[in-house]
Amino acid sequence: MSSFALYILGFVIFLGGLIWAAVALGLPGQWVAIGAVVLLGIGLITAVTHTRAKDETVASDGEPSG
Numbered sequence: 001m002s003s004f005a006l007y008i009l010g011f012v013i014f015l016g017g018l019i020w021a022a023v024a025l026g027l028p029g030q031w032v033a034i035g036a037v038v039l040l041g042i043g044l045i046t047a048v049t050h051t052r053a054k055d056e057t058v059a060s061d062g063e064p065s066g
Helices: 003-024 029-051
Strands: none
Touching: 003 029
């Protein structure tokens, strides 16, 4: 399983716990759904930024570094 999939899986489990807690506290479903969508978007953005492959840099003389 890729690190991106693991990150998303963990975030979905975390989000599920937050949704469960919000419903148990009696928050209106509309606000729970809005919060879930916003947090899911933040989770996707952070998953992409943390797991994307780094570009190889090229030295100024044209030879690959490293």
